[in-house]
Amino acid sequence: MFIYCKGERLKSLRSAHTEYLPLPFFDFLPDFLPDSFHPAFHLFFSHAVFRAFFQSVFQSVFLQCYGQSPMTTVALKQYPSQYSATVSSADSLLETATRIANQAALRAASLDCAGAFPAEEFTQLAAAGLLAAPIHPAYGGIGLGFQSDQTGLLLQILKQIGRGNLSLGRVFEGHINGLQLVQTFGRPEQVKALAQDALAAKVFGVWNAEAADGVKIVPIGGDRYRLVGSKTFCSGCGYVERPFVNGALPDGRWQMCIVPMEKVNVEVDASWWQPPGMRASASYKVDFTGVEVTNAALIGQPGDYFRQPWLTSGVVRFAAVQLGGAEALFDATRTYLQGLGRTDHPHQQARLGQMAIALEQGNLWLQGGANKIEQYAPVFGDMPSANLEDTEDIEDMEEKADRMQLVQYCNMVRTAIEQICMDMIQLSERCIGTNGLLPPHPMERIIRDLTLYLRQPAFDASLTGIGEYVLTTKAPARDLWI
Ligand SMILES: Cc1cc2nc3c(=O)[nH]c(=O)nc-3n(C[C@H](O)[C@H](O)[C@H](O)COP(=O)(O)OP(=O)(O)OC[C@H]3O[C@@H](n4cnc5c(N)ncnc54)[C@H](O)[C@@H]3O)c2cc1C
Numbered sequence: 001m002f003i004y005c006k007g008e009r010l011k012s013l014r015s016a017h018t019e020y021l022p023l024p025f026f027d028f029l030p031d032f033l034p035d036s037f038h039p040a041f042h043l044f045f046s047h048a049v050f051r052a053f054f055q056s057v058f059q060s061v062f063l064q065c066y067g068q069s070p071m072t073t074v075a076l077k078q079y080p081s082q083y084s085a086t087v088s089s090a091d092s093l094l095e096t097a098t099r100i101a102n103q104a105a106l107r108a109a110s111l112d113c114a115g116a117f118p119a120e121e122f123t124q125l126a127a128a129g130l131l132a133a134p135i136h137p138a139y140g141g142i143g144l145g146f147q148s149d150q151t152g153l154l155l156q157i158l159k160q161i162g163r164g165n166l167s168l169g170r171v172f173e174g175h176i177n178g179l180q181l182v183q184t185f186g187r188p189e190q191v192k193a194l195a196q197d198a199l200a201a202k203v204f205g206v207w208n209a210e211a212a213d214g215v216k217i218v219p220i221g222g223d224r225y226r227l228v229g230s231k232t233f234c235s236g237c238g239y240v241e242r243p244f245v246n247g248a249l250p251d252g253r254w255q256m257c258i259v260p261m262e263k264v265n266v267e268v269d270a271s272w273w274q275p276p277g278m279r280a281s282a283s284y285k286v287d288f289t290g291v292e293v294t295n296a297a298l299i300g301q302p303g304d305y306f307r308q309p310w311l312t313s314g315v316v317r318f319a320a321v322q323l324g325g326a327e328a329l330f331d332a333t334r335t336y337l338q339g340l341g342r343t344d345h346p347h348q349q350a351r352l353g354q355m356a357i358a359l360e361q362g363n364l365w366l367q368g369g370a371n372k373i374e375q376y377a378p379v380f381g382d383m384p385s386a387n388l389e390d391t392e393d394i395e396d397m398e399e400k401a402d403r404m405q406l407v408q409y410c411n412m413v414r415t416a417i418e419q420i421c422m423d424m425i426q427l428s429e430r431c432i433g434t435n436g437l438l439p440p441h442p443m444e445r446i447i448r449d450l451t452l453y454l455r456q457p458a459f460d461a462s463l464t465g466i467g468e469y470v471l472t473t474k475a476p477a478r479d480l481w482i
Contacts, residue, residue: 093144096128097157101164105328105442108165111280112445115270117239118168118280125172126201130157134179139195145176145317146183148380152370155320159366162324163331166449167280169321171205171236177314178204178244181256184310184381185300194258197242205240207231207286208305209457215247215288217255223295227257227288237268237284245288246305253302257293264291277448310381312407312465315414316369318456323362323417325450326424330355332442333428351427358427362420369413372481376406408469409481411462418454425450 104121111118125131135141145154154176162169182194182204198204208231215229231245245259272285305311334352342348373380425447429437437444470480 093128093130093133093142094153094156094160097125097130097160100124100128100130101160101324104161104164104168108167108280109440109442109445111165111167114273114279115282116280117236117282118165118171119239121165121168122171122203122239125161130172131175131201131203132199134176134183135195135198136183136191139192140199141195143379145180146379146381148374148376148378151316151373151380152367155316155366155370158317158320159324159327162321163328164324165280166321166325166446166453167278167282169324170278170281170283170318170453171203171240173317173321174205174235174240175203176317177206178242178258180310180314180381181206181244181305182258182299185256185304185307190296190299194242202241203236203239205234205236205243206246207234207240207243208246209233215245217247217249217257217298219250220292225257225293225295225298227259227291227293229289230285230287232272232285233283234268234286235281235283237270237282237286239282244299245291249302251302254305255302256299256305258297258299259288259291259293260297264288266291275452277445277450277452309376309403309406309410312462313369313373313380313410315456315462316366316373316410318453319362319369319414319417320366322421322450322453323359323366325446325453326362326421327359329424329428329443329446329450330359332446333431333436336432336436336441336443348431351431355424355427358420358423362417365413365416365420369410372406372409376402404469405481408466411466414456415459415462415466418456418459421450421454 100121103124104118107118107120110116122131132141133144134146136143136146142150144150144157158169158173158176161172179194179198183191186194194204210229210231213230215227215231218226218228220226227245227247229247234240234243236243241261242258243261244256246254246256249255267287267289269285269287270282273279273283275283333355337343337348337352428443428447432441432443435441437447439445473480
């Protein structure tokens with residue numbers, strides 16, 4: 001099904017998708033019905049379709065009466081400085097992210113359906129200053145993920161958000177990625193303008209993936225360009241307002257481009273997204289044909305998107321979100337076993353031991369990745385105009401070696417965490433058996449989400465890249481990564 005979206009209409013797509021009450025409320029509804037009621041009533045209220053119907057009626061009534069959804073009301077109470085985008089200290093950001101993740105985990109089951117999106121959670125992230133945090137301090141953020149010494153904090157925050165809801169983590173990670181690219185490759189006036197957008201709680205994203213009908217950026221005279229073609233996996237579609245819609249120039253080079261979604265007409269194919277998990281990431285296919293932008297929308301030089309170490313080192317961010325999903329699976333598995341009193345069986349104990357070891361390995365990999373990025377440069381995204389590929393200067397050769405080491409180390413982080421997550425899934429499934437895999441237990445949903453989200457680009461290339469690197473370097477094993 002194609003949905004035609006135009007500026008304002010995108011907003012109505014948003015409200016149609018977003019507002020779900022936490023399902024548990026409606027799950028318990030049948031329990032409150034007196035037994036004397038006809039069985040048909042009980043059947044009626046326990047049926048998922050009717051529950052969804054009552055949710056939407058309740059939601060609409062609430063919206064009419066209060067002008068905002070129930071969850072927004074909760075968020076506003078909790079964060080009275082709504083949208084002031086005052087970025088709190090690093091410690092409180094992590095605490096706040098953890099609290100938002102806890103609430104997100106409660107709502108995740110209710111968002112596990114086509115057309116859903118964790119919009120309320122984004123309201124909370126904005127209110128907590130987490131959408132503005134990646135901006136440079138000069139423009140009102142704390143440089144989260146941009147100042148290298150914040151990488152460890154960023155990864156902890158991403159892990160927490162992923163623990164709460166992997167779809168939320170996916171879109172939030174895209175927001176961080178987008179602001180990273182803006183601040184690494186944008187011109188000063190672009191950085192300033194887009195920082196204002198982030199302060200105003202606009203969500204960024206990076207929509208780079210495409211199929212055979214991918215986006216072409218065609219110059220049409222003056223400083224104008226017309227986009228032709230589509231993007232796939234556009235996560236946060238309908239909510240992300242500043243996506244990178246990268247495409248090929250006529251000479252084939254890859255150009256970054258930010259499309260202000262409220263100003264353009266696009267065709268959204270929501271039916272393209274029929275996944276077993278990550279449903280609430282709203283990763284639709286979008287046809288941008290006919291959209292016109294000016295030079296002001298183009299970020300960086302052609303080919304900059306692929307510049308290293310920034311492209312590959314960014315993989316530690318999605319690895320952090322994935323590990324958050326694995327933590328959620330650990331928690332849910334343990335709670336299930338404790339609930340059944342199955343904690344003294346040696347096989348269950350051994351599996352939980354393996355799961356704990358795997359999680360800690362993941363944490364150590366994240367810490368290692370953060371340390372490596374911090375060692376590489378104080379600002380993760382500096383020197384965008386240097387062309388280090390062509391230079392023979394000794395200092396630059398050293399920099400190139402550092403860069404390659406960082407890239408391959410980050411590839412190790414991502415590859416190791418993928419395996420850790422797959423091991424966690426297998427161990428959890430063996431622990432909980434068939435019964436534990438049935439809804440409403442959260443494990444099967446987390447497994448569905450994690451299984452899909454683990455599929456990230458160029459897995460083989462990362463693994464072979466590590467192998468190629470260690471085969472070409474002559475450093476002894478003890479010095480490989482120092
Ligand atoms: C929930 C979710 C949200 C996403 N959101 C976004 C988003 O917002 N923006 C975005 O840009 N992308 C997004 N993506 C897409 C993601 O970044 C990847 O592009 C996508 O998941 C890769 O799909 P794939 O595994 O089918 O890739 P493939 O490239 O088909 O890889 C599958 C396997 O084939 C191997 N392979 C790849 N090329 C070759 C080749 N030429 N020859 C032999 N083997 C090959 C790979 O190494 C891998 O092992 C999202 C993905 C998911 C799951």
